[in-house]
Amino acid sequence: MADVAGAAFAALLPVAQEATAIARRIVREHAPRAVTEKGERDIVTDVDLAVEDAVRTFLARETPNIGLLGEEHGRTGGADGEPWWVLDPVDGTANLACGIPLCAVSLGLVWEGRAVVAVIDLPFLDTGYTATEGAGAFCDGERIRASGHSAPADAVVSIGDFAVGEGADAKNRVRLDLLGRLGARVRRIRMLGTAAIDLAWTAHGKLDAAVILANRPWDTAAGVLLVREAGGVVLDRDGSPHSVDSSATIAVAPGLREHIMLEVAHAYGIE
Template sequence: MADHAELMPIATQAVSMARTIIHHRAPAAVTTKGDRDMVTDVDLAVEEAVRAFLAKETPDIRLVGEEHGDSGTSESDLWWVLDPIDGTANFARGIPLSAVSLALVDGTQAVLAAIDMPFMNTWYTARAGGGAYANGEPMHCSAVKDLSDAVISIGDFAVGDGAAPKNRVRLALLAELGANAQRIRMIGTAATDLAWVAQGRLDATINLSNKPWDTLAGVLLVREAGGLVLDHDGSQHTSDSANTIAITPALKNEIMSRVAEARRG
């Protein structure tokens, strides 16, 4: 895999631009784009600004964004993936848990990551083989070994068609982990969940879905901080995975066995 370190300043400048927009523009319009799924005018403004910036700086690399989809075709295996505001429901209500998530992806794996939490004054970066950083300082996953000591976040419930069977798995998992883990949290932003696993604030996060704009930047953070990110079957997470399960290594067997049990029903 090639070293794309020279593109890191572009990635960090892009999320810094997004942070500035978010800090200076309160949401004025909220639009429904699906069952209990929303977008604000600020999401759109951020994505449009970052798209224009990346198109200028890296014209040969296509971009996939949550709000406007794929920018076009390219012969390169490289692509940017952007969530302009991960945690829109939080942002629209003034809850300060949201993040800008940007990754450079080579094939199905992120090679650069930049995540900014604009209301927490925290930003994260990672490069494949180069470590993970919070505000420029190296970070590492936790060393928690016992489920009874673990703080675990769970991704949002499914909505839309087919949500009921998916949520039965989530409810089973909540019941099992709630009875055995130290604490369960539902934060409402996958990028933050993953960044906090990388930082050791969480010991695992279980997201029973996989939208690349939500996950790929955070997946690289976790791996570069010494953690594992797996699909539900234990395979290594990629952009094509069904689920996104990030774990500090010592908890792998306990967490994955409970995910499997919840899926069996």
């Protein structure tokens, strides 16, 4: 049964790639003209909305029995226990709005708490990442692998955005503590402003770890599969395997797992 399901999911990869190709064209051809506050220091642009609308329309036609969770319009369609698409139409909206070309379209197919198909497209970098469960991770058709580094002094680590909204002060004290701990040990810290690129580049070995102390499925589901299929490890903050219900998303090259998780544990006061 698992093999049958895996083959069925793999057959949906071209559908996911076509959906993100539609999204790429919209992002590249339409500069943001309207920027709206949807929460405290949280924005959405007309491009985000146009991408989500276009991808929803396409996937509803191509896969009418599969529901979709999108960042901008929530979850529609599908049934409990069935696979569902999860979409971030533009991950890195603040970057896009400022003209910074680090943004991504992230689309995953989630089943039983994990992504089984993943596509992350970087429109302005002309780069596409893909993975299906059990079949490896790829960048523009070429197999990719996570970093082989094992010494913290060799590691480049990406940190996710700081928290906003209710409870942000307490959450950000943890982030600042972790930033200080890692900054004293690793080669460099980076904050790219997009979880999808953090995870895709960890899968590709460009980064040695991505520490994202949050877990919104549209941001992370596709990238988590990429990292795992590239030989990396993805964990929750307590060291348990990551799922769509995890509280954090910590992706790391295998040789650095203990080093990174030790610093995470210290920052959270976990013994």
